[in-house]
Amino acid sequence: MATVETRDVRKHFGDVHAVDGVNLTTKEGEFLVLLGPSGCGKTTLLRMIAGLEDPTGGEILIGGQVVNDLPPRARKIAMVFQSYALYPHMRVFDNIAFPLRAQGVPRAEIPHKVEWAAGLFGIEKLLHRKPRELSGGERQRVALARAVVREPAVFLLDEPLSNLDAKLRASARDELQQFQRRIGTTTIYVTHDQVEAMGLGDRIAVMQGGKVRQIGTPQEVYDEPADTFVAGFLGSPPMNLLEIPDCLVGFRPEHFLPKEAHESPDGLLALKFHISRIEYLGADRLLYGALEGKFPDTKVISKLASTVSTPVQPGKTQDFAVREKDFRFFDRETGLRTRPRPV
Amino acid sequence: MATLERDLRAPAAGRRFGFVLDRPEWLGPLMIAPAVLYIVAIVGLPFLLALYYSVSDISMGRRTLGFVGLKNFISVVPTSKFQTSLQNTFVFAIVSQVLVIILANILALALLKEFRGKWVVRLLLLLPWVAPISLGTIGWLWILDSIYSVINWTLEAFGLITADGWPMYLGKPYLAMGSVITVHVWRLLPLATVIILAGLTSIPKDIHDAAQVDGASFWRHHFQITVPLIRPILLVALLFGLVFAFTDMVVIFVLTRGGPYDTTQVLASLAFFTGIQGGDLAEGAAIAIFLFPLLLAVAFVFLRIARRSEVT
Numbered sequence: 293m294a295t296v297e298t299r300d301v302r303k304h305f306g307d308v309h310a311v312d313g314v315n316l317t318t319k320e321g322e323f324l325v326l327l328g329p330s331g332c333g334k335t336t337l338l339r340m341i342a343g344l345e346d347p348t349g350g351e352i353l354i355g356g357q358v359v360n361d362l363p364p365r366a367r368k369i370a371m372v373f374q375s376y377a378l379y380p381h382m383r384v385f386d387n388i389a390f391p392l393r394a395q396g397v398p399r400a401e402i403p404h405k406v407e408w409a410a411g412l413f414g415i416e417k418l419l420h421r422k423p424r425e426l427s428g429g430e431r432q433r434v435a436l437a438r439a440v441v442r443e444p445a446v447f448l449l450d451e452p453l454s455n456l457d458a459k460l461r462a463s464a465r466d467e468l469q470q471f472q473r474r475i476g477t478t479t480i481y482v483t484h485d486q487v488e489a490m491g492l493g494d495r496i497a498v499m500q501g502g503k504v505r506q507i508g509t510p511q512e513v514y515d516e517p518a519d520t521f522v523a524g525f526l527g528s529p530p531m532n533l534l535e536i537p538d539c540l541v542g543f544r545p546e547h548f549l550p551k552e553a554h555e556s557p558d559g560l561l562a563l564k565f566h567i568s569r570i571e572y573l574g575a576d577r578l579l580y581g582a583l584e585g586k587f588p589d590t591k592v593i594s595k596l597a598s599t600v601s602t603p604v605q606p607g608k609t610q611d612f613a614v615r616e617k618d619f620r621f622f623d624r625e626t627g628l629r630t631r632p633r634p635v
Numbered sequence: 636m637a638t639l640e641r642d643l644r645a646p647a648a649g650r651r652f653g654f655v656l657d658r659p660e661w662l663g664p665l666m667i668a669p670a671v672l673y674i675v676a677i678v679g680l681p682f683l684l685a686l687y688y689s690v691s692d693i694s695m696g697r698r699t700l701g702f703v704g705l706k707n708f709i710s711v712v713p714t715s716k717f718q719t720s721l722q723n724t725f726v727f728a729i730v731s732q733v734l735v736i737i738l739a740n741i742l743a744l745a746l747l748k749e750f751r752g753k754w755v756v757r758l759l760l761l762l763p764w765v766a767p768i769s770l771g772t773i774g775w776l777w778i779l780d781s782i783y784s785v786i787n788w789t790l791e792a793f794g795l796i797t798a799d800g801w802p803m804y805l806g807k808p809y810l811a812m813g814s815v816i817t818v819h820v821w822r823l824l825p826l827a828t829v830i831i832l833a834g835l836t837s838i839p840k841d842i843h844d845a846a847q848v849d850g851a852s853f854w855r856h857h858f859q860i861t862v863p864l865i866r867p868i869l870l871v872a873l874l875f876g877l878v879f880a881f882t883d884m885v886v887i888f889v890l891t892r893g894g895p896y897d898t899t900q901v902l903a904s905l906a907f908f909t910g911i912q913g914g915d916l917a918e919g920a921a922i923a924i925f926l927f928p929l930l931l932a933v934a935f936v937f938l939r940i941a942r943r944s945e946v947t
Contacts, residue, residue, distance in 0.1 A: 344844050365850035377841035381863040390859075391849035438849070 294355030294368065294445035294478060295320055296341060301350035303336050303502075310336045312502035313350070321476040323469070325493035327483060329525065333502040334482045335450055341480065342371050342448050355445060365394070370439035371448040374455065376431045378423040384410075384434050385419040391442045409441035412471065429460050436468075440475070447472070447479040453488060465491055486526050490514065498522050517542075517620065520627040529578060531620070532592040539630055540622040545578070545595035547618040550602040551611040561619075561635055563587070565594065565612040567604060574598070584609055688920035695914035707921035716897060716905065717922065724901040724926070726812065727887075728880035731819045735876050736869070738820065739827035744857075746828070747835050764825035772889040775818045779804035779890070808898035811891050815899050819886045823879060827872045834868035835861070867941040874937040881926055902926060 296318045303311040311333040318324045326334040339345040341352055343364035351358050359367050370391070378387050388406045397405070410416045413433035423431060432452060439447060453461045453468075469492050472479050483489055489496050490510040497507040498521075506518035517523035523531040523542050531542040554560055564584040571578040579594040594612065596604070604610060616635070623630045655661045689708070692701045711717050746757065763771055778785055787801045796802070804814045838861065846860045862869070884903035887893060893900035893908065902922055910919015 339844075342844075342848055344847065364848045369848065371845070371848045373841045373845060375839060375841045377839065377845035379842065379845075379860060381866075390846075390851070394850040394852070394855055442850075 295322075295353075296446055296478060296480060297353040297356075298337070298341070299351040299353070301337065301340060301352060302348045303333070303340060303345060304348045309502045311340065311347075314499075314502075314504055316497060316504065316507065318478050318480065319494075321478055323472050323479045323481065323492060323494045325481045325483060325489040325496045326499055327486060327489040327493075327496050327525075328499035329484060332499040334484075334499050337499070338371075338448050338450055338480060338482045341446075342369055343367050368445040369448055370442065370444035370446075372432075372435045372439050372450065372452045374451040376423075376435040376452075376455075378431060378434055378438075380423050382422075383419065384415065384421050384423070384426070387423065387434055388419075388438045388441050391438060395442060397442075405441055409437040412440060413437050413467075428456050429464065432456060432464060436471075444477065447477050449479065449481045451483050452481075454483070454485070461488075468492065486528070490526075498525060500525070516629075518629055520622045523620065523622070529593045529595065533622075534583070534587050534590055534592075534635075535624070536635055539624050539633070540627075541635055542620045542622060543614045543618050545593045546597070548592060548594040548612055548614050549596065549600065550604065551613045553596075553600045553602050554613055554615065559616045560613040561616055562611060562613045564609055565592065566609040567606050570604065570606050577604070579604060685920045685924055688916055689924050690921075691917050693916045695916060703917070707917050708925070711909075711918050711921055712925070716900070717902075719897050720893075720900045720902050720905040720922075721925075723812070723897075723899060724881060724903075727816060727819070727899075727901055728877055731816045731823070731880050732873060732876045734816070734820045735823050735827050736873060739824055739831050739872070742824070742828045743831040743835055746832055760828060761825050763822050768822060768885050769889060771822065772818060772886050775814075775821075776805075776890055779814050781806060805891050806895055808895060811895060811899050815887050815890055818890060819880065822886065823876050827876060830868060830872040830875075831865060834865035837868075838864050870937050870941040874934055877933060878930055881930055 296316070298314050298316045301311055301314045302309065314333075314337055316324070326337060328334045336345060340347050341354075343359065343362060343366075347360065352360055354367055354369070379390065382390065385406055388409055389402050392402050392405060406419070407416060410419060413436055415430060415433045415437060418426060418430060418434070423434065426434065432455070435452065453464050456464055465488060481489075481492060493510060495507060495509055496513050498505045498513055500521050506513050506522045508516070513522060514526050517526065517531070520533065520540060520542070523533070527544060529545050531544055532548060533540050533542045535541075548563075548565075551557075551560070551562060563586070565579075565581055566584055567579050567581040569580040571580070575598055577596045577598070579596065581592065581594075582588075583590045583592055596602075619632065619635060621630045621632050622628065656665075690702060690704055690706075692699070692703045692706075742760065746753065746760075777783055781801070781803045784801070784804065786804075787796065790796045791798060791801075802810055804810050842860065842864070843856070846856045851860065882903055884901060884907060887899055887901060887904045888907070891899045893904045902925060906919045906923035909922060910916050913919070
């Protein structure tokens with residue numbers, strides 16, 4: 293068991309600052325998710341923690357020890373790759389046994405340990421197969437078993453679910469979380485999928501442009517975004533942003549409802565909403581359109597749960613409203629959160 | 636309606652040949668025909684001719700061509716000249732291939748890494764392959780010359796040998812074999828390196844990263860991950876090299892002509908000296924095709940293993 297800490301870690305590829313001064317500290321046994329769009333530096337950061345890339349600057353600590361100069365094998369980490377990176381010429385048994393053999397575990401103990409790891413993921417029956425004879429989900433379990441088998445201090449997972457189909461991904465997410473809770477190993481998980489991040493993470497570090505924009509629990513990053521990037525990146529559709537005299541004001545599409553759909557009329561800000569298009573998504577409807585009156589021609593989106601029964605029609609202008617406490621305020625220049633003010 | 640039908644039909648009739656090219660069952664054979672013709676004319680016919688010569692009594696200056704069965708083989712195989720050549724052929728082919736595969740692996744691994752001046756190394760490495768082999772070998776002839784050898788000159792300048800102790804690289808049995816093997820390795824190294832390099836670059840980077848994270852040392856990584864993954868292509872390189880070493884004689888012909896005392900004589904050069912220079916075409920042909928069944932078997936086995944060990 294160990295924590296991971298990065299101190300002002302940087303990675304420059306020529307003029308490109310892939311990772312630009314990241315400070316992070318995991319808690320003991322925590323599931324930390326690095327979330328961000330492609331090219332935000334999250335995978336590079338993970339690879340530096342693994343020891344597969346050398347940082348340009350800064351320090352990486354695992355279990356309180358600076359590991360910058362240690363090779364990957366000395367860092368007590370295990371990593372699962374997006375492609376799973378199973379050794380294609382070895383049977384599942386040998387794939388899982390490989391890290392044990394590499395570490396010089398006594399020969400007699402190996403079968404026992406491999407069976408234990410395989411048992412954790414229910415792949416005991418696949419031990420004699422080659423990776424090419426496995427389905428995507430089975431490969432992913434083999435990759436996890438290979439990572440678990442030597443009981444590492446830290447797990448590093450690089451988008452391990454992105455090659456699974458949508459249905460399998462949901463169940464794999466569930467299993468992954470249960471498994472992590474059970475063994476309680478500190479885990480750093482990289483993804484660009486916010487649903488995965490929200491569902492799995494104890495905390496989420498939202499990254500962009502090589503920097504951590506915000507770190508917090510899923511509720512914190514969603515409800516209290518630290519800046520306009522986080523506000524726009526999390527949530528689907530993203531937060532609506534309006535310009536008011538000295539700042540930006542944001543509200544979530546699911547808080548932007550027909551006036552009569554709000555529980556109480558107190559503390560509401562009424563807005564005229566011209567609906568141009570409705571997308572029916574089953575559980576929700578997305579209403580695309582623009583505001584009228586105070587904020588002319590500002591495009592906004594409303595997300596109505598199927599439980600909202602107020603009739604809405606494209607082409608019409610209707611009375612919508614947002615609760616004032618659901619507003620979030622951002623500085624117009626820096627994009628950072630600022631104090632609330634009257635709209 | 637009638638005009639429409641005619642319009643559709645007319646161009647089809649006029650451009651029938653154009654449509655032939657759209658049909659795979661015609662296009663395929665058409666495309667491969669030049670290669671087949673080439674191989675039949677340049678390789679196939681002479682090979683069949685050699686097969687027949689080997690069981691005939693043909694020789695230069697004779698007009699008859701009689702069938703004599705295995706007489707040529709029976710008369711030539713027991714001779715000590717043939718036995719020595721057979722033994723030399725195996726030593727030459729196997730030693731040079733072992734060296735080529737080891738050195739090519741090392742070179743390919745080095746060329747996979749980024750370093751300053753990589754392109755110069757690549758260029759130098761490919762040079763033996765692009766230069767005409769006889770020219771390169773003549774260069775070696777001078778390098779290994781008994782009087783003008785730059786190697787000896789350099790060794791003497793460093794005080795490692797004395798002026799009266801110059802090794803005769805092409806004049807002493809073991810040194811001569813060592814020399815022809817060295818030059819042959821030098822010549823085949825580029826091809827093997829390029830083939831292995833292609834194999835190495837086809838391994839996904841994640842696999843290497845995983846092996847590193849899993850704690851594999853350099854040797855374990857190399858022999859348990861890298862080599863098995865490039866085994867199919869490694870076998871192809873080895874097959875090429877072996878067939879080449881068993882059948883080619885340019886290096887030996889230029890450097891030693893099989894000497895001294897036949898210590899570097901191989902079957903290919905013996906066949907040439909017997910058949911072409913000695914005029915006994917039938918016996919020369921028998922020597923030349925003696926190893927053919929063996930090489931065929933080697934090629935068959937290698938290609939089978941290569942296919943079996945194909946991964947992903």
